[in-house]
């Protein structure tokens with residue numbers, strides 16, 4: 001009990017800065033949709049046998065494309081819970097809109113990176129009619145996609161590693177797994193996951209072009225443009241928000257601290273508060289709650305309930321950050337059922353403790369900023 005009160009107070013203190021909305025709003029932002037992750041159980045087993053650290057994190061073990069069944073199961077849980085206005089709980093999935101085109105990159109002998117649009121990835125590799133489920137989720141108001149960068153991959157660094165002939169990077173490539181980086185990779189670029197980690201200024205132009213192209217691919221996939229951007233792994237590039245603004249994205253969902261590349265090429269932490277505008281006019285808001293029910297350290301919903309309470313005490317919306325890896329069962333169905341069981345409990349407890357809670361998409365929430 002004392003622990004819970006202490007946690008709520010700490011959370012309230014951290015929520016003091018920034019713009020208040022004066023209503024109890026819950027926004028669930030879930031990252032990593034569209035990216036291939038671990039292609040299959042067979043790939044996971046082969047790569048593990050080849051000595052790759054496939055059990056080093058739940059991303060290397062369980063994260064994979066969502067199937068139609070995964071989406072149905074998620075939507076079922078969300079639609080069970082309605083707020084005072086009758087709106088269901090809603091997830092805003094943050095999408096990567098391209099993956100490496102492994103066949104084409106192999107054919108060109110690793111000389112050039114080639115992107116595969118997310119719709120092609122889904123058609124080729126996802127189980128069941130995922131594209132129809134996306135539409136149904138939108139119509140049922142339980143699903144409202146946003147943008148997470150084109151790839152969840154530092155493409156230039158990855159291509160360099162492939163060109164260098166690193167044996168494990170090549171083995172991973174053979175099984176269409178891109179999230180492995182050899183020893184010596186900077187910590188901030190671990191497993192080549194941050195799309196906006198660049199080592200050379202020469203790569204800046206292509207990263208900018210890819211980011212803009214990713215927004216066009218988003219439109220192709222969904223028929224509308226994203227409202228909010230969130231940078232993969234909390235790593236971004238100073239000033240690049242002007243190009244997002246140029247493409248109509250006016251909001252960034254951010255961690256309290258994001259690692260931004262400065263003009264000197266160094267990455268440094270930048271602190272944010274909700275409602276803050278960047279020098280270029282980008283409005284930022286902070287994700288102030290975390291929900292990672294399939295993380296090893298996860299110890300039940302009390303922690304996040306304290307975070308939500310802390311936000312509400314300060315008149316802030318509860319912006320919950322979470323990841324696809326919690327809700328997919330393609331590698332192990334138990335992973336999905338564990339994540340959904342906790343989500344179910346969380347939504348139940350939110351409405352029980354705060355019956356006047358409003359569920360909102362990221363898009364609707366930004367209208368209040």
Ligand SMILES: [Zn+2]
Pocket residue numbers: 031032148152231232233
């Ligand atoms: Zn991510």
